[in-house]
Amino acid sequence: MTFFSHLRKAAIATAFVLGATAVHAEEQYFPLQSYRVGPYAAGGTGFFGGFIDYLNLINIRDGGVNGAKLAWSEGETQYEVEKGVEVYERLKSNPGIAAWNPLSVGIAYAMIDRITDDKVPLITINHGRTDTTDGRVFPYVFPLLLNPYSETSGIVNYIASKEGGLDKLKGKNIVVLYHGSPYGKETIPIYELLSQKYGFELSQIEVPHPGNEQQAQWLTIRREHPDYVVLRGWGVMNPVALKTAQKTGFPADHIIGNVWSNSEEDVIPAGDAAKGYTAITTQASGERYPVVQEIVKTVYGDGKGNLEDNSRIGSVYHNLGIVNGILNVEAVRIAQAKFGNRTLTGDEVRWGFEHLKLDPARVEALGAKDLFHSINVSWDNHEGDGYVTFQQWDGKKWNVVSDWIAPDWKLLRPIIEKSSEAYAKEKGIKIRTAEDADAVVSN
Amino acid sequence: MAVQALDAARLPVDWAKLVQKLALATALFVVAYGVVPAYASGYLVEAILLPFLALSLAAVGLNLLTGYCGQLSLGSSAFMAVGAFGAYNFNLRVEGLPLAVTMILAGISAAGFGVVFGLPSLRLRGFYLAVSTLAAQFFVQWALTKFGWFSNDNPSGVISAPHLAVAGLSLDSATGRYLLSVTTVMVLTALVWRLVNSATGRNFIAVRDNETAARVIGVPVLRTKLLAFAISSFIIGIAGVLWAFTYLRTVEPAGFNLDRSFQILFIIIIGGLASIRGAFWVRRSSLSSRSFCPGSAHSCSAACSIRAFST
Numbered sequence: 001m002t003f004f005s006h007l008r009k010a011a012i013a014t015a016f017v018l019g020a021t022a023v024h025a026e027e028q029y030f031p032l033q034s035y036r037v038g039p040y041a042a043g044g045t046g047f048f049g050g051f052i053d054y055l056n057l058i059n060i061r062d063g064g065v066n067g068a069k070l071a072w073s074e075g076e077t078q079y080e081v082e083k084g085v086e087v088y089e090r091l092k093s094n095p096g097i098a099a100w101n102p103l104s105v106g107i108a109y110a111m112i113d114r115i116t117d118d119k120v121p122l123i124t125i126n127h128g129r130t131d132t133t134d135g136r137v138f139p140y141v142f143p144l145l146l147n148p149y150s151e152t153s154g155i156v157n158y159i160a161s162k163e164g165g166l167d168k169l170k171g172k173n174i175v176v177l178y179h180g181s182p183y184g185k186e187t188i189p190i191y192e193l194l195s196q197k198y199g200f201e202l203s204q205i206e207v208p209h210p211g212n213e214q215q216a217q218w219l220t221i222r223r224e225h226p227d228y229v230v231l232r233g234w235g236v237m238n239p240v241a242l243k244t245a246q247k248t249g250f251p252a253d254h255i256i257g258n259v260w261s262n263s264e265e266d267v268i269p270a271g272d273a274a275k276g277y278t279a280i281t282t283q284a285s286g287e288r289y290p291v292v293q294e295i296v297k298t299v300y301g302d303g304k305g306n307l308e309d310n311s312r313i314g315s316v317y318h319n320l321g322i323v324n325g326i327l328n329v330e331a332v333r334i335a336q337a338k339f340g341n342r343t344l345t346g347d348e349v350r351w352g353f354e355h356l357k358l359d360p361a362r363v364e365a366l367g368a369k370d371l372f373h374s375i376n377v378s379w380d381n382h383e384g385d386g387y388v389t390f391q392q393w394d395g396k397k398w399n400v401v402s403d404w405i406a407p408d409w410k411l412l413r414p415i416i417e418k419s420s421e422a423y424a425k426e427k428g429i430k431i432r433t434a435e436d437a438d439a440v441v442s443n
Numbered sequence: 444m445a446v447q448a449l450d451a452a453r454l455p456v457d458w459a460k461l462v463q464k465l466a467l468a469t470a471l472f473v474v475a476y477g478v479v480p481a482y483a484s485g486y487l488v489e490a491i492l493l494p495f496l497a498l499s500l501a502a503v504g505l506n507l508l509t510g511y512c513g514q515l516s517l518g519s520s521a522f523m524a525v526g527a528f529g530a531y532n533f534n535l536r537v538e539g540l541p542l543a544v545t546m547i548l549a550g551i552s553a554a555g556f557g558v559v560f561g562l563p564s565l566r567l568r569g570f571y572l573a574v575s576t577l578a579a580q581f582f583v584q585w586a587l588t589k590f591g592w593f594s595n596d597n598p599s600g601v602i603s604a605p606h607l608a609v610a611g612l613s614l615d616s617a618t619g620r621y622l623l624s625v626t627t628v629m630v631l632t633a634l635v636w637r638l639v640n641s642a643t644g645r646n647f648i649a650v651r652d653n654e655t656a657a658r659v660i661g662v663p664v665l666r667t668k669l670l671a672f673a674i675s676s677f678i679i680g681i682a683g684v685l686w687a688f689t690y691l692r693t694v695e696p697a698g699f700n701l702d703r704s705f706q707i708l709f710i711i712i713i714g715g716l717a718s719i720r721g722a723f724w725v726r727r728s729s730l731s732s733r734s735f736c737p738g739s740a741h742s743c744s745a746a747c748s749i750r751a752f753s754t
Contacts, residue, residue: 059625066744081691081695081698082494082691085490085690086487086490087692089484089490090490092485093484093485093486105600106695106698107692109599109601110691110693112603112690112693113603113604113692114692129599130598180697181697182599182600182601182695182697183599185598185599185600186598187597187598188598189598207699261559262479419598426535426595426605427603427606428606
């Protein structure tokens with residue numbers, strides 16, 4: 001009896017092990033340095049929620065990417081660099097890592113050397129260190145869709161279009177209110193450059209992290225009487241800015257939010273003070289896009305949705321997470337087409353990102369038409385020429401108020417190259433060529 | 444005079460204790476240079492040991508000032524920042540400067556800075572001194588943010604660590620950075636150990652226990668206080684270099700905020716003022732519980748066990 005029960009246990013265990021290995025033969029892993037608590041939890045839960053929802057959709061609907069299942073695990077960073085590094089060290093030993101997505105400029109900076117040694121891509125969608133756009137110097141870092149300089153150029157072009165042309169910017173007064181972090185400071189030089197180029201007056205005012213006290217800054221703004229205020233905020237800083245603007249009598253429709261000040265979580269807490277506020281975005285909000293609909297049906301219908309509050313489905317951060325999921329998954333798919341349908345190495349996925357070209361037709365096929373425009377990454381352009389649009393808050397939802405606008409990439413590229421070449425010199429990095437980019441480490 | 448009397452009254456050598464100490468030191472060496480580099484996982488080195496070593500060293504430095512000399516300081520992370528940014532700039536602007544010299548120069552800049560912000564201690568005591576050292580904290584962060592020169596005009600004000608090499612040997616790997624850290628910490632801790640047992644160390648204690656009495660028996664109070672500020676800041680400055688170069692490999696001014704100063708102060712308060720060993724014990728537990736607990740039940744339990752062990 002005991003013998004048979006042992007035998008049966010052993011048989012079950014063997015079957016289980018064999019079955020498990022058979023199911024998980026090919027697996028691509030995403031380590032997630034997420035943040036679900038702390039001052040930036042709204043951004044973290046929305047973004048990582050959307051990202052995980054899309055990975056789940058691919059697993060449930062397609063059984064993975066060409067048979068390779070997608071896997072992930074999370075580590076809490078609270079948006080702090082030390083914790084981000086700790087999570088990186090904890091998760092980096094997992095097999096089959098596709099890419100890192102920390103969603104924090106500070107953490108991304110601390111990881112650049114490390115992931116370059118590991119040869120694994122680091123994705124900083126819509127943010128990051130601007131000069132990492134130059135793939136010649138930063139082979140493994142991808143500020144996808146929109147780097148901070150492009151965003152700045154997009155915002156200035158939009159203000160110009162409201163004023164009736166770039167020549168009308170002369171003599172206008174613009175204030176940039178920025179978050180006191182590496183992310184917030186990233187655009188200081190480019191605003192100064194554009195102010196000299198177009199002749200508008202500029203003052204840039206810092207709000208110390210996390211930004212829940214801004215009386216002094218807005219009193220300064222009131223004294224300046226600017227035509228526009230650009231809000232380069234993050235997390236709790238944004239609703240506080242809108243409310244303080246209302247208190248000091250600055251009209252919300254002359255405040256232009258940047259790409260991290262553009263979510264529902266930024267405007268809803270501000271209540272009426274946010275009505276008329278306009279913000280830049282790379283991805284539209286709302287649930288009407290086929291891919292979001294499929295996530296609602298397949299993932300949330302299956303009880304596997306990641307957002308606790310279903311009303312946040314289709315919000316700006318959730319949709320950004322979904323777009324980020326699309327870009328990561330498509331990079332894996334493109335790399336698979338070259339290297340085979342198996343678990344890829346980080347360097348192979350890097351090759352995939354460097355060939356990540358999704359034209360509007362392909363975006364439509366992915367169910368994301370109008371959700372985002374297109375992307376065209378190459379070995380030396382790691383941003384991929386993302387388009388931007390502007391949306392205005394009407395008190396209940398965001399309404400798109402502009403076409404897809406292209407930032408002035410030609411103007412920005414020489415500045416980016418100057419900065420990245422200085423970095424290469426400082427760190428003794430050899431500038432990469434197209435042949436170097438095609439050499440891929442496959443084990 | 445009083446100091447010489449103390450020296451003469453030294454107890455006869457206790458051989459059993461000396462042997463015990465020697466054995467402990469040997470065991471420490473074997474673990475630090477043999478066991479850890481050979482067996483420790485990357486996670487243990489990169490996420491636990493490197494911050495542990497850097498902050499412990501900072502705590503040893505602050506302990507010299509606060510624990511031994513009795514001068515309360517809330518500017519520790521400012522001195523770390525001066526060290527880190529100093530080392531970065533010396534390394535960047537002076538071609539071919541050896542790493543050790545860079546670190547010593549960074550320490551000296553921090554020491555000079557410490558002396559300047561130590562001057563109020565000649566007139567202020569206790570809470571008032573703590574508040575005046577707060578000025579160092581805010582001044583340094585402001586200056587590093589305001590003047591782009593310090594971060595080589597990097598737009599976001601973040602510096603990244605250069606290649607680390609000693610005598611042509613690269614120390615960029617995790618083990619290399621660990622060895623650099625552990626050697627620096629051991630050397631400086633040994634020096635501090637020597638110092639607190641010397642006449643100067645006794646002067647520190649005399650000033651802490653009763654300034655007036657110390658002055659009466661001939662301790663140069665002014666010089667002693669400034670010396671304490673200088674040496675303490677020197678050590679904290681080098682701890683800042685380790686934090687930036689060996690642990691994070693990148694540093695922004697906001698990384699050296701008031702929180703970090705408090706963290707270091709609490710390490711020495713919990714570990715015991717005027718206890719060098721305490722700096723190391725508490726850092727271990729505060730590291731895993733305060734900094735790294737969320738999202739990691741694993742390090743939580745480790746923290747609990749270490750805490751139980753140390754108490």
